[in-house]
Amino acid sequence: MSIKIVIAGPRGRMGSEAVSMVLEEPSFSLIGCVDRIVSPISIMEENHIPVFTSFEECLYTLPDVDVLIDLTVAESGFNHIMMALEHKVRCVVGTTGFTSQQLNDIQDTAVKNQTGCIVAPNFAxxxxxxxxxxxxxxxxxxxxxxxxxxxxxxxxxxxxxxxxxxxxxxxxxxxxxxxxxxxxxxxxxxxxxxxxxxxxxxxxxxxxxxxxxxxxxxxxxxxxxxxxxxNRKSFMEGIKLSVKQVMQLNDYVYGLDNILDLT
Missing domain, CATH: 3.30.360.10 (Dihydrodipicolinate Reductase; domain 2)
Known part of the structure; x- marks a missing residue:
């Protein structure tokens, strides 16, 4: 079965690359995106992928999300991640700028809900x-x-x-x-x-x-x-690896180094 993915931030430079990567990966299925801008995104329309302005609406409409890939900014990303984890949706996070307290809250919520979450400052x-x-x-x-x-x-x-x-x-x-x-x-x-x-x-x-x-x-x-x-293609292999790995996790991981065999 394919991994059902929602991407938050599909219009950005990282997000648009992630959209292309997910669409090209046979084991992934892009079932929706979250974007604060209402105007259409051509690649979404071409592939009949719904775009939501609210992650809450996305979760209500698409109840079977496996993984959220968040590539937004810290303010909105934090809310997306906390909501996803509360709904037991696993997270792969490339958003940066979180405070130490926010990272602690994300970790506590992932552990409490036994839901995998990988936060990586860099996916290259x-x-x-x-x-x-x-x-x-x-x-x-x-x-x-x-x-x-x-x-x-x-x-x-x-x-x-x-x-x-x-x-x-x-x-x-x-x-x-x-x-x-x-x-x-x-x-x-x-x-x-x-x-x-x-x-x-x-x-x-x-x-x-x-x-x-x-x-x-x-x-x-x-x-x-x-x-x-x-270019931003350099980050895609790390995101792809993280999506596959997070499906096996029930807790929090900070840094891609912790899922690679670097011994």
Whole structure:
């Protein structure tokens, strides 16, 4: 049987790619979409797929949804996910910008309802490997900074990928201050944001998709681990894998690394 999927955010760059991927995957069935804009979407009309402006209406009309793929923004995405989990609809979430409290609430609701939920800051397999290799490197290079670059329309900064990278680095790296002990920013923000001493620099420019460099410094050497998503097709294999995997889950997973065999 095919996995019945609803996509929230089909009009966006990520969402439109996800629509194409789901339509092309034989084991998936796209049964509906949720979009805040009323105007029609041609690919939806061509494939006779209903579009709802309310996820509540979508669930009422389509009671047999297996998986929600949410690719919206944090404000609406959080409401979609919580509603889906309460109705025991599994979730694959590429939306970023959630607060720690919101992620905790999503986790608690998934566990309470024994419903699978995968939240991934980045679905590109190469980006997941970049984060994994960065964690390995941080054991030997504790001085590290991150430069992440995204398209100009990205709302949240730092990116979810950068925050996840720091989270993984912190698992193996002791907290430390970096740079000169008397370092002074003559322009506020010049050194970027910091998390546990790791500096994160966010670039937002047209022409970019999603890019990150993790730069490690040691005596007489540097190590740079870099990943570039050239277009949004790079995220589709990770979403496809997550949809298949979430059907086997009854709890919450944060990060694609936790469903890949990286040992």
């Amino acid at each position: 397999i190469g980006a997941v490997l970049m984060m994994h290799f960065s964690k390995v490197a941080a054991k030997f290079f504790p001085d590290v900074e991150i430069i992440e670059k995204h398209h100009a329309q990205k709302i949240d900064a730092p990116s979810g990928t950068a925050l996840k990278t720091v989270e993984m680095i912190k698992e193996v790296r002791k907290s430390r201050d970096q740079g000169h002990i008397y370092e002074l920013e003559t322009m506020i923000g010049a050194r970027g944001a910091t998390d546990d001493g790791v500096h994160i620099h966010s670039v937002r420019l047209p022409g970019h998709v999603a890019h990150q460099e993790v730069i490690f410094g040691g005596d007489g050497q540097t190590l740079t681990i870099k990943h570039d998503s050239i």
